Amino acid sequence: MRDPLAEFDDLFNRMGSLLETTFGTSPTAPGMPWTPAATGMAWSPLADFSETDDAYLIEVDLPGVKREDIDIEMTDRELVISGEIKERERTGTMRRAMRRTGRFEYRTMLPGEISTEEIDATLRDGVLTVKVPKAETTKPRRIEITSGE
Template sequence: MTLPVRRGTSGRLSERRFPGWRDPLAEFDDLFGRMGSLLESTVGGALTEGAAWAPLADFAETDDAYQIDVDVPGVKRDDISIEVTDREMVISGEFKERERGGVLRRGTRRTGRFEYRTMLPGEINAEGINATLSDGVLTVTVPKAEAARPRRIEITAGE
């Protein structure tokens, strides 16, 4: 059995500026790279195959709600799950690969399981959560609890 060999990076900028000087963390870098190569060659990348990845998302806050916009182009609403526990929200689902005729010459689209996790910064009204899917963007609106909403105090004229 042969193991992949990681080639050293000679001619680093720090070595060119200061001849004879070696970065003290370079040995750790090298060790980390070798261990990663060994793990990949023995396990074959099985640790990352079933792992979910996070889609692109925006998280915004207004006076009365939190809004999360998640990019999920081509995903059907039945393939998306939204769960809220205490203040943690998990949006998960799957990008299914399309059936194609012929040979795929190049594929850059992500497929498989995705998962977006976020902690909501304040108290929420879990009963009022609303989710819509339009034009490949999932919009989840989470209303704040009454106690978490900012209160406007009116200033009256004094004497």
């Protein structure tokens, strides 16, 4: 049975990503670029959330982020991935800054019961992959049909 609140959470995350992609660099005042870091807000990295028979997989794009700069927390069924991308010190004049910096946070509600003791996270090629195993009770079970004779 799917949790309807999880579907709303997914819709909310998608709408937030769409708004951020569309308006994330739009100016709030003439000549002033808007960035979440400038307002103290955390931005949400791009992520894919998929489900297999035995686990939920979350893949988050975090290019250039070190393992020690990422925090992953699990509370009940909510997964929170957060951290900070610090702005690099540069010499010369910055002509255009398109890469995001500052605090980031990705949140999602998992739609079913999970096994928190076996959660696995790997960071490879700028992609954080979090595998959250399903609890045994939520895994699909094949039922054999026997002859009624």
